[in-house]
Amino acid sequence: MQPLTSGALILAATPIGSSTDASEALRSTLAEADLIAAEDTRRFVTLTKRLGIEPTGRVVSYFEGNESSRTGELVDAVAAGQKVVLATDAGMPSVSDPGYRAVVACIEAGLRVTAVPGPSAVLTALAVSGLSVDRFCFEGFLPRKSGERSRRLAALAREERTMVFFEAPHRLEAFLRDAATQLGDDRRAAVCRELTKPYEEIRRGGLAELVGWAHDGVRGEVTLVVAGADPQEASVEDALGLVRQRMADGAKLSSAVGEVAKLTGANRKELYAAALADKENQ
Numbered sequence: 001m002q003p004l005t006s007g008a009l010i011l012a013a014t015p016i017g018s019s020t021d022a023s024e025a026l027r028s029t030l031a032e033a034d035l036i037a038a039e040d041t042r043r044f045v046t047l048t049k050r051l052g053i054e055p056t057g058r059v060v061s062y063f064e065g066n067e068s069s070r071t072g073e074l075v076d077a078v079a080a081g082q083k084v085v086l087a088t089d090a091g092m093p094s095v096s097d098p099g100y101r102a103v104v105a106c107i108e109a110g111l112r113v114t115a116v117p118g119p120s121a122v123l124t125a126l127a128v129s130g131l132s133v134d135r136f137c138f139e140g141f142l143p144r145k146s147g148e149r150s151r152r153l154a155a156l157a158r159e160e161r162t163m164v165f166f167e168a169p170h171r172l173e174a175f176l177r178d179a180a181t182q183l184g185d186d187r188r189a190a191v192c193r194e195l196t197k198p199y200e201e202i203r204r205g206g207l208a209e210l211v212g213w214a215h216d217g218v219r220g221e222v223t224l225v226v227a228g229a230d231p232q233e234a235s236v237e238d239a240l241g242l243v244r245q246r247m248a249d250g251a252k253l254s255s256a257v258g259e260v261a262k263l264t265g266a267n268r269k270e271l272y273a274a275a276l277a278d279k280e281n282q
Contacts, residue, residue: 007081009074009106011099013092013118016221017196019050021119029116030055034082037062037074039089039098047087062086062098071101078111090221091121096140096166121195121223122164128202129162129190129225136162144171146178153182160228167222169193173214179226180207188227194220231265236274239266243275253279 012029015021030036031053038044041061048055062070077084086093086102092115093099106113122138139156142149142165156163167175172191179187185208193201199220203213207226239260246256257275261268 006112007078008083008112008114009078009102010083010085011093011103011113011115012085012087013116013120014047014087014090015196016090016119016121016124017194017200018198019047021196022051023116023118025116026118027051027053029085030087032083033057033085035060035074035077035084037070037084037086037102039063039087039093043089044087057083057085062102064098067098067101071105074102075105075109075111078106079109091119095120095122095138119196121166121192121221124195125190125192125223125225126162126164128192128195130204131162131188131190131225131227133162135160135228136164138164141166141168142175146174149175150178150182153179157182158229158232160231162228163226165224165226167224169218169220169222172218172222172224173211175224176207176211176214180211183207183226183229190225191218192223192225193218195223236266236270239264239271240274240278243271244278247275247279 010029010033012026014026030048030051033055034057036044036055036057036059038059039062041059044059060070060073062074074084074086086099088097088099091097094103103113126133126136137159142152165175179189186206188205189207189210190202190204191210191214197220203210205213242260242264243253243256246259247253251259253275254272257268257272260266261271
C-alpha cells in the first residue's frame, strides 16, 4: 500500500486464523491510524495485544447495529484529513461484514478508499476446495428461514459457476439439506471449517453425504464451496427463437444460426435445418 499523505478510509483485513499471520503492513496501519472503527472493540484490543502494538488513534465500535448512524462520522473524519481504519473481527471488511456503507459514502464524497492486503475466507476456501476456480460467484449468507433459503437455492440450481457461501455452524446441517434438495444429492461440495486455524477441517463430498456428516453438529467459522451445474445444451426449439430475433434485426440465416449455436450449445446442423424450414414456412 502506498504511503498516505491525506485522509483515507483504509479497509484492514485481519487474520482469519492465527494473529501471527498478520503482515507488517497491517501492524503499522493499525498503530498509525487516527481513528479505528472496529466491529468488536474488545476483540480488537485483544488482537492488538497479540500483535504487540499500541494504536495511538481513537477506537470506536462499528457494527451492524450502528453502521448507519456512525458512517457519517467516519466520512467526516476522512474529509478532515484523518486516516480512518475499518477493521472487522476476521477477514476483509464489507465482505459479509460491516464496511460497505462507509466505502460507498466515502466514494460518493470523492474521498480516497484503499485497503491493507490480507486474508479472505472466500478465496482460501475456493483454492482448497478442489472444485473449479475458473469462474465463481460469492453468495454470502443465505436467508435463515428454510423456505426463503430453499427459494434462493432453487434460483441457483442452474448456476454454472462454482458458488461460495458463508453459514453459521448451527445452521449448517439445515443448509446442506436444503441444498441437496434443490441442487441434487450428488452435487459436489466442500465444507471448510476454521480455515488456517489449528483445528482446520475440510470435508469434501456430495451434498447428501455432507448432511450426514454435519448431523452431530459443527463448531467454528464455516465457508462452503459448491460446484456449479453442468452446462445444459439448449433445445433446438428454444434456440430457434433466438435465431428469429437475430434475423428480424437483419442478420443472415447462417450467421444467426452460428451465433446462437455458439451461445447456447445447440447442435448447429440441427438448428440450421430447423431455421431453414421455419423460414420457408413463413
